[in-house]
Amino acid sequence: MNKWRKIFLSDNIIVPLVAILLGLLVGAAVMLIGGYNPIDAYRFLIKRVVGTPYDFGETIRQITPLIFTGLSVAFAFRSGLFNIGADGQVLIGMTASTAVALSWSGLPSWLLVPLSVIAGGLAGGLWASIAGYLKAKRGINEVITTIMLNWTALYFSNYVIRHFYLLKGQNRSEDIGASATMTFLGSTFSNARVHWGTVIALLAAVFFFVYLWKTKQGYEMRAVGLNSKAAEYAGMNVGTNVVKAMFISGVFAGLAGTFEVIGVFHYQSVFAASPGYGFDGIAVALLGMNHPFGVVLSAILYGVLTYGSAGMSFGAGVPPELIKIVIGSIIFFIAAQGIVRFVLKPFYLKRKKEKVM
Amino acid sequence: MDVLTLLGQLLNSTLVFSTALIFSALGGIFSEKSGVINIGLEGLMIFGAFAAGVGTYYAQEAGMGNWSPWIGIIAAIIVGVLGSLIHAVAAITFKADQTISGIVINFLAAGLTVYIVKLLFEGSAETPLIHAFQKKAIPLLRDIPVIGEGFFNAYPTTYLALILVALSYFVLFKTPFGLRLRSVGEYPGAADTLGVNVTRMRYIGVLISGALAGIGGATITLTTTSTFAHNTISGQGYIAIAAMIFGKWNPVGALGAAMFFGFSQAIRNYVQLFEWSKSIPQEFIFMIPYVLTIIVLVSAVGRSAAPSALGTSYDPGKR
Amino acid sequence: MSASTPVVELKQITKRFPGIVANDSISLTLHKGEIHALLGENGAGKSTLMNILFGLYQPDEGSIEIGGKPVKIDNPNKAIKLGIGMVHQHFKLVQPFTVTENIILGMEPKKGVNIDYKSASAQVAKLSEQYGLRVNPDDKIQDISVGMQQRVEIMKTLFRGADILIFDEPTAVLTPQEIEELMAIMRRLVAEGKSIILITHKLKEIMEISDRVTIIRRGKVIDTVDTDKTNPNELAEKMVGRSVSFEIDKTEPNIGPAILQLNNVKITSKDGVSLLNGLNLEVKAGEIVGIAGVDGNGQTELIEAITGLRKIDSGSIKAGGKEIANLSARKIAESGVGHIPEDRHKHGLVLDFSVSENLVLKTYYQAPYSKGSFLNRNAIDEHAQELVGKYDVRTPGIETKVRSMSGGNQQKAIIAREIEMNPELLIAAQPTRGLDVGAIESVHRQLIEQRDMGKAVLLVSFELQEIMNVSDRIAVIFEGRIVGEVLPQNTNDQELGLMMAGCWDQGGQPVE
Amino acid sequence: GNNKPANNSSSSTEGGNTEASSGDNTASTKSNAKIGLVTDIGGVNDKSFNQSAWEALEALNSESGIEHKYLQSGSSADYIPNLNQFVQGGYDLTWAIGFDLGDATKQVADANPNAKLAIIDSVVDAPNVQSVTFAENEGSFLVGVVAGLTTKTNKIGFIGGAESPVIKRFEVGFIAGVKAANPDATVTPTYAGAYDKPDTGKSLASQLYDSGADIIFPAAGQTGNGVFNEATARNKAGGATKVWVIGVDKDQSLEFGDEVTLTSMMKRVDVAVKTITQEVIDGKFEGGKITTLTLKDDGVGLPETSKANLSQEVLDKVEEYKQKIISGEITVPAE
Ligand SMILES: Nc1ncnc2c1ncn2[C@@H]1O[C@H](COP(=O)(O)OP(=O)(O)OP(=O)(O)O)[C@@H](O)[C@H]1O
Ligand SMILES: Nc1ncnc2c1ncn2[C@@H]1O[C@H](COP(=O)(O)OP(=O)(O)OP(=O)(O)O)[C@@H](O)[C@H]1O
Ligand SMILES: [Mg+2]
Ligand SMILES: [Mg+2]
Numbered sequence A: 001m002n003k004w005r006k007i008f009l010s011d012n013i014i015v016p017l018v019a020i021l022l023g024l025l026v027g028a029a030v031m032l033i034g035g036y037n038p039i040d041a042y043r044f045l046i047k048r049v050v051g052t053p054y055d056f057g058e059t060i061r062q063i064t065p066l067i068f069t070g071l072s073v074a075f076a077f078r079s080g081l082f083n084i085g086a087d088g089q090v091l092i093g094m095t096a097s098t099a100v101a102l103s104w105s106g107l108p109s110w111l112l113v114p115l116s117v118i119a120g121g122l123a124g125g126l127w128a129s130i131a132g133y134l135k136a137k138r139g140i141n142e143v144i145t146t147i148m149l150n151w152t153a154l155y156f157s158n159y160v161i162r163h164f165y166l167l168k169g170q171n172r173s174e175d176i177g178a179s180a181t182m183t184f185l186g187s188t189f190s191n192a193r194v195h196w197g198t199v200i201a202l203l204a205a206v207f208f209f210v211y212l213w214k215t216k217q218g219y220e221m222r223a224v225g226l227n228s229k230a231a232e233y234a235g236m237n238v239g240t241n242v243v244k245a246m247f248i249s250g251v252f253a254g255l256a257g258t259f260e261v262i263g264v265f266h267y268q269s270v271f272a273a274s275p276g277y278g279f280d281g282i283a284v285a286l287l288g289m290n291h292p293f294g295v296v297l298s299a300i301l302y303g304v305l306t307y308g309s310a311g312m313s314f315g316a317g318v319p320p321e322l323i324k325i326v327i328g329s330i331i332f333f334i335a336a337q338g339i340v341r342f343v344l345k346p347f348y349l350k351r352k353k354e355k356v357m
Numbered sequence B: 001m002d003v004l005t006l007l008g009q010l011l012n013s014t015l016v017f018s019t020a021l022i023f024s025a026l027g028g029i030f031s032e033k034s035g036v037i038n039i040g041l042e043g044l045m046i047f048g049a050f051a052a053g054v055g056t057y058y059a060q061e062a063g064m065g066n067w068s069p070w071i072g073i074i075a076a077i078i079v080g081v082l083g084s085l086i087h088a089v090a091a092i093t094f095k096a097d098q099t100i101s102g103i104v105i106n107f108l109a110a111g112l113t114v115y116i117v118k119l120l121f122e123g124s125a126e127t128p129l130i131h132a133f134q135k136k137a138i139p140l141l142r143d144i145p146v147i148g149e150g151f152f153n154a155y156p157t158t159y160l161a162l163i164l165v166a167l168s169y170f171v172l173f174k175t176p177f178g179l180r181l182r183s184v185g186e187y188p189g190a191a192d193t194l195g196v197n198v199t200r201m202r203y204i205g206v207l208i209s210g211a212l213a214g215i216g217g218a219t220i221t222l223t224t225t226s227t228f229a230h231n232t233i234s235g236q237g238y239i240a241i242a243a244m245i246f247g248k249w250n251p252v253g254a255l256g257a258a259m260f261f262g263f264s265q266a267i268r269n270y271v272q273l274f275e276w277s278k279s280i281p282q283e284f285i286f287m288i289p290y291v292l293t294i295i296v297l298v299s300a301v302g303r304s305a306a307p308s309a310l311g312t313s314y315d316p317g318k319r
Numbered sequence C: 001m002s003a004s005t006p007v008v009e010l011k012q013i014t015k016r017f018p019g020i021v022a023n024d025s026i027s028l029t030l031h032k033g034e035i036h037a038l039l040g041e042n043g044a045g046k047s048t049l050m051n052i053l054f055g056l057y058q059p060d061e062g063s064i065e066i067g068g069k070p071v072k073i074d075n076p077n078k079a080i081k082l083g084i085g086m087v088h089q090h091f092k093l094v095q096p097f098t099v100t101e102n103i104i105l106g107m108e109p110k111k112g113v114n115i116d117y118k119s120a121s122a123q124v125a126k127l128s129e130q131y132g133l134r135v136n137p138d139d140k141i142q143d144i145s146v147g148m149q150q151r152v153e154i155m156k157t158l159f160r161g162a163d164i165l166i167f168d169e170p171t172a173v174l175t176p177q178e179i180e181e182l183m184a185i186m187r188r189l190v191a192e193g194k195s196i197i198l199i200t201h202k203l204k205e206i207m208e209i210s211d212r213v214t215i216i217r218r219g220k221v222i223d224t225v226d227t228d229k230t231n232p233n234e235l236a237e238k239m240v241g242r243s244v245s246f247e248i249d250k251t252e253p254n255i256g257p258a259i260l261q262l263n264n265v266k267i268t269s270k271d272g273v274s275l276l277n278g279l280n281l282e283v284k285a286g287e288i289v290g291i292a293g294v295d296g297n298g299q300t301e302l303i304e305a306i307t308g309l310r311k312i313d314s315g316s317i318k319a320g321g322k323e324i325a326n327l328s329a330r331k332i333a334e335s336g337v338g339h340i341p342e343d344r345h346k347h348g349l350v351l352d353f354s355v356s357e358n359l360v361l362k363t364y365y366q367a368p369y370s371k372g373s374f375l376n377r378n379a380i381d382e383h384a385q386e387l388v389g390k391y392d393v394r395t396p397g398i399e400t401k402v403r404s405m406s407g408g409n410q411q412k413a414i415i416a417r418e419i420e421m422n423p424e425l426l427i428a429a430q431p432t433r434g435l436d437v438g439a440i441e442s443v444h445r446q447l448i449e450q451r452d453m454g455k456a457v458l459l460v461s462f463e464l465q466e467i468m469n470v471s472d473r474i475a476v477i478f479e480g481r482i483v484g485e486v487l488p489q490n491t492n493d494q495e496l497g498l499m500m501a502g503c504w505d506q507g508g509q510p511v512e
Numbered sequence D: 001g002n003n004k005p006a007n008n009s010s011s012s013t014e015g016g017n018t019e020a021s022s023g024d025n026t027a028s029t030k031s032n033a034k035i036g037l038v039t040d041i042g043g044v045n046d047k048s049f050n051q052s053a054w055e056a057l058e059a060l061n062s063e064s065g066i067e068h069k070y071l072q073s074g075s076s077a078d079y080i081p082n083l084n085q086f087v088q089g090g091y092d093l094t095w096a097i098g099f100d101l102g103d104a105t106k107q108v109a110d111a112n113p114n115a116k117l118a119i120i121d122s123v124v125d126a127p128n129v130q131s132v133t134f135a136e137n138e139g140s141f142l143v144g145v146v147a148g149l150t151t152k153t154n155k156i157g158f159i160g161g162a163e164s165p166v167i168k169r170f171e172v173g174f175i176a177g178v179k180a181a182n183p184d185a186t187v188t189p190t191y192a193g194a195y196d197k198p199d200t201g202k203s204l205a206s207q208l209y210d211s212g213a214d215i216i217f218p219a220a221g222q223t224g225n226g227v228f229n230e231a232t233a234r235n236k237a238g239g240a241t242k243v244w245v246i247g248v249d250k251d252q253s254l255e256f257g258d259e260v261t262l263t264s265m266m267k268r269v270d271v272a273v274k275t276i277t278q279e280v281i282d283g284k285f286e287g288g289k290i291t292t293l294t295l296k297d298d299g300v301g302l303p304e305t306s307k308a309n310l311s312q313e314v315l316d317k318v319e320e321y322k323q324k325i326i327s328g329e330i331t332v333p334a335e
Helices: A003-008 A014-033 A038-050 A053-078 A086-103 A109-138 A142-164 A197-214 A216-226 A228-233 A238-265 A277-287 A292-316 A322-335 A337-344 B003-033 B041-061 B065-093 B098-120 B147-151 B156-174 B176-186 B188-193 B198-225 B236-246 B251-271 B275-279 B282-299 C046-053 C076-081 C099-104 C117-130 C146-159 C176-191 C203-209 C232-240 C299-307 C329-334 C344-348 C377-390 C407-420 C437-452 C464-470 C493-500 D049-064 D076-088 D099-111 D136-150 D165-181 D198-210 D223-237 D269-281 D304-308 D312-327
Strands: C006-017 C020-031 C035-040 C061-066 C069-071 C084-087 C164-168 C195-199 C212-217 C220-226 C258-268 C274-284 C288-292 C314-319 C337-340 C425-429 C456-460 C473-478 C481-486 D034-039 D067-072 D093-097 D117-120 D129-134 D155-160 D186-191 D215-219 D244-249 D261-267 D290-293
Touching: A014 A038, A014 A322, A014 A337, A038 A053, A038 A292, A053 A086, A053 A197, A053 A216, A053 A238, A053 A277, A053 A292, A053 D076, A086 A109, A086 A142, A086 A238, A086 A277, A109 A142, A109 A238, A109 B282, A142 B236, A142 B282, A197 A216, A197 A238, A197 A292, A216 A228, A216 A238, A228 A238, A228 C344, A238 A277, A238 D076, A277 A292, A277 A322, A277 B098, A292 A322, A292 D067, A292 D076, A322 A337, A322 B065, A322 B098, B003 B041, B003 B147, B003 B156, B003 B176, B003 B198, B003 B236, B003 B251, B003 D198, B041 B065, B041 B098, B041 B198, B041 B236, B065 B098, B065 B198, B156 B176, B156 B198, B156 B251, B176 B188, B176 B198, B188 B198, B198 B236, B198 D198, B198 D223, B236 B251, B236 B282, B251 B282, B251 D198, C006 C046, C006 C195, C020 C035, C020 C046, C020 C061, C020 C195, C020 C220, C035 C046, C035 C203, C035 C232, C046 C084, C046 C164, C046 C195, C076 C084, C084 C146, C099 C117, C099 C146, C117 C146, C146 C164, C146 C176, C176 C195, C176 C203, C176 C493, C195 C203, C203 C232, C212 C232, C220 C232, C232 C437, C258 C299, C258 C456, C274 C299, C274 C456, C274 C481, C288 C437, C288 C464, C288 C493, C299 C314, C299 C329, C299 C337, C299 C425, C299 C456, C329 C337, C337 C407, C344 C407, C377 C407, C407 C437, C425 C437, C437 C456, C437 C464, C456 C464, C464 C493, C473 C493, C481 C493, D034 D049, D034 D076, D049 D067, D049 D093, D049 D269, D067 D076, D076 D093, D076 D099, D093 D099, D093 D269, D099 D117, D099 D129, D117 D269, D129 D269, D136 D165, D136 D215, D136 D244, D136 D261, D136 D312, D155 D165, D155 D198, D155 D223, D165 D186, D165 D215, D165 D312, D186 D198, D198 D215, D198 D223, D215 D223, D215 D261, D223 D244, D261 D304, D269 D290
Parallel strands: C035 C195, C035 C212, C084 C164, C164 C195, C288 C456, C288 C473, C337 C425, C425 C456, D034 D067, D034 D093, D093 D117, D117 D129, D129 D290, D155 D186, D155 D215, D215 D244, D244 D261
Antiparallel strands: C006 C020, C006 C061, C061 C069, C212 C220, C258 C274, C258 C314, C473 C481
């Protein structure tokens, strides 16, 4: 995909920005039709995000799992796999972290926190590897298996929580002790639930970049993703790479779950329906053009819009569903850049001769 | 209860769940056979469920009585087609990544439908209840053992689904249209050089998928919920995608896969009727359909045969 | 030849791609009943020009006249209506469809709303008979040989009643027999009053069949000449811009110990068909062994078995004395086996990788291209820079994606990569397919250089001339076995042809 | 949807009554109190639980002019910021609607000791929070009695959303009611595993009816819609036995008709919200108080419309049990 490179080529940095603008305009139009005031709505959206240190911190909290799941989906894409299963991998990651944090709550923090993080990542990775293994060994399309594994993960997590860690009379696990939590800078953000996971998410993006483009294993993975036959010819083990790619993808997703538990909630709920982190991840990955740094940017955009949407409905009475229309439109315009270029043509872009590919 | 009656009832129950999947999976097939990935089935189903809810309601208000659900179906087709048009424009005309533009549909559908419902019904997030379809038994066929109870005492939509499976198979594999549609999904370059209009065929494929997934969504409103709300469709679109792949992009295969999902769903419910099931943790019972699917995939179904050009936009200048 | 009526006139056609002018004000006239050859190096712009005539590309400048009338051909459908048919360089066939389905696509005979398969098959069978094409209408494309696929391509145009036919390198993938048959078909077509533009790199074919030749170099027309007033040397010189030698300077081989030894190798397919049937073969250091054979007699399986891409059922394969049968592709490569694959797009390259990334496709994990777990970009780029110069790979830069390079240059990159690994055994499968004479010359020179350095070379080619010119020894493969071996100086085309058809005992003398 | 709501509140079964009919005659003293309300993912127009609560505030707004606003939660992570939005915005009372908001409410209450909060369906132990829960088991007992007396087949079905403390109260109370009225009847409890899967509800209902049950009590939110649909279809088709559904949270006969709705187990969320909000307006808010609305308070119970399908005999029996429960003669199990 040379889309990413294109973005950094001067006139292309402008296209995503205009896409965002157009998306907001579509949202405004829909608001006007519904009889709402779009200017107020967007004003309150921004206010909700940057109005107070607390809200700013909460926005960061909102963005963090999006980075992880976005990276997860993007990493799989880069290796030629469509991981619809980040959702389940998040849940499994949560569950493993919760289990570790509650089972060994006596351990000191410096040991318990890393253990719980590792458990979450590993569990997410292994769960994803099931789909990878079935693809590699039996040629079973990962789209189906990951969908099925999502539901399986939902019920499996509920089973673990309800049968081993349930807080009596509640619909959630017991509380995770302070020794297993990862909050930081809480006071700076007026007790917003900011946690170390954000830093680790950014590191994960850097890892993604370095791994895929700077290491030999990443080179293999990209080769397998782009042309598995040639990879095989060159002596790479396609099956192993598929499993490995799913594993790493699952680790990212698992970590999203981990930090929701030990960073944000400090307990795990019994879910009646999937929390949907993974599906957000698909949108974030695609919006970020499957590039790690693109994912970070798109997670920020996505997080800001979703967190800010409450401000919109609070301040301007706009139904919160509207934000989905805005996000959908932005993705639409970013994907269909042709439209944006068309809109821009009279203003900026010199007509390009024949676009290749 | 004897085994045959039971089987008939299980089958009947199976169809409740599978009918919507059949429509939507068929829709997916038309789109993907033409080479356009349709991850937006979920959104298209939402559009359909919404249109059926609203359309049927207004038809009833207008005094159309028993015809109202059919108006709902037509509304679902129209709205489904309009929704898929967005996908088509982005993915085909503007050569956007097909997965992305499918996701766009999911977002827009989830947002727009609830937003419009709120505007139409004074803030209510749910459409008013409607008189939905009723089951109709087919006189003679109904008396066939097992099959009769299983298939021929069903909703009109179920019959429609079965007819559409046959029709889709026929259209895809016996008509010039089908040949062209498939050629465009396999090798658009070849089709183009023979004068087949790749863009047009793909548009048609995607729009048909909008119509069919729309009916799929409508089925849920018109036979199971009688109302449309934000969670009327929650994941069925993805299961339909799974059914389409499981069925190897073949209408009959998709029918089988959809029935299989429905059946494992029915099994999972059926198990709960027995006292002994109480000793099994509930969550494991809930897992049955999904785990069963994976097991069947592992043991029975081999590699899937996606259309070769699936996911690629067509550019005659591309080498 | 009726030199009078021009059926096609291309006037001052210019077509630009980013960074390159593929066609630079090209004019060309095709007369009725003429076979007009188009000759030029890889990347000269031949396919581009023909794609413009067929409506796949739009010219940036220039105009087209058909039968004297100016036309605008903005899609293939228009071209078809104007009676133009094109057989593309890369086949445009839908693999899972049948021959009939591929041919009728777009103008299907109908019965009611159905496709009338019966009458369609009958029509296809009739066409097939009329032109002696011998295809089975009900076979699926994925199951038939390349030569057969070529004929299906031709039938597609005939079925549409085209009388202006464009053949873009139709012979590149054909066996000698198939080429002869194709020539015969072309003669029959012009005899019926059709006109043909033929693109080929094979001067022999041009001399044999064409009426006129237009030579293109770097997007410009160099000259148009009557075939009977020219000769291969002149053509080659005009095309490349320098003189080309067709004779290959080859010293006597200096043969060493056996490097590759196959003993009674057997492979049976899943459906029980015997692919390799007790194959024995030996290649020694310092010699080039050519494998001659009709497509589909086990060449592909032989190569896959040696290189570890396919498991064998029984027998032994030794490289440098070490058993390598059923080892992984990587192990085998590391034990000194280089492989120029048959299909460069499918196997040889990751088209969306850059030139430099492709040049380390097999060595990226070794020093100096990797240090620890990390790639060493500098070393990779340096290596690429060096190879691009040394092997004359023409590319705008080492960061360019291979996809955008011409086939010839893609092939050069693969050869560069494989030779640079310094293998003891080099396997070259169809190494010159689709290359221009200049490029072919350089590939041949490199193979011989390897042999002179004491390496063993196994050459698989459908190009008999290539086998005869380059090999030191020829092994004929038939139905999964080596049925005979001959020395090139002791044989000729006819004899080889007979052996390839399975009649070796009547033909050549087995060497051993 | 691809943006699935988190943590579908276990208690978001269809809640409360749509018409704000607390029936009392509020002295319409003007008030400029600011009242906030945070919903779970259902939103205030969910035709159930959240809606009942919101409508109570709307009613108060028209009566005494209070200022009122709501925030809909997109996921469970939104609970705390949404509560904070009101609390830090100086609202006089902030409502948290739903079992799952318990933890969030506790945290926000502790961090803002001067703020006043109230929660439905969960108990929060904090001096500035009023908690309201319902004795779902008692109400369910009564509809169990109805079912036990009405069944012709002596087989009755129960469909829960997912196992949780609240749903367990429904199940246990219901079974106890059936057994009390009709020891021969058996109840088959089943679970759908979700509150938003009408197709599962329908298929479960179909199997329960096939297995001989003639009454089903679904406590499963939207999943229950499928149950009503299946029952309607069966009755229209004219099967051998007439089948019934017992509505939940509000009077569902208003929605699905008397044809299939035997009776409903009502939960008066609106009453609770109105009462406590009024207390704040009147300056009588009692932080830390836990209210459990029971049969005695008419917080749970049968709707008036039940008369349509229930004979006087049955209604008398129901009344009899109701009195026994109120008097403490019968203790209905809760788990
Ligand atoms: N129906 C679909 N919807 C969305 N994405 C799909 C669909 N089918 C396939 N894909 C994506 O396209 C890719 C190719 O799928 P496919 O089943 O052809 O696998 P493959 O890697 O080509 O293996 P095989 O050797 O079995 O052909 C998959 O990785 C998957 O992510
Ligand atoms: N779609 C395209 N985009 C960009 N460049 C292209 C495209 N098609 C062709 N080119 C470039 O135009 C030039 C002419 O290519 P063309 O395929 O016409 O050559 P050719 O003469 O047919 O070569 P060959 O003998 O290898 O088939 C080459 O440099 C090629 O890289
Ligand atoms: Mg494939
Ligand atoms: Mg060419």
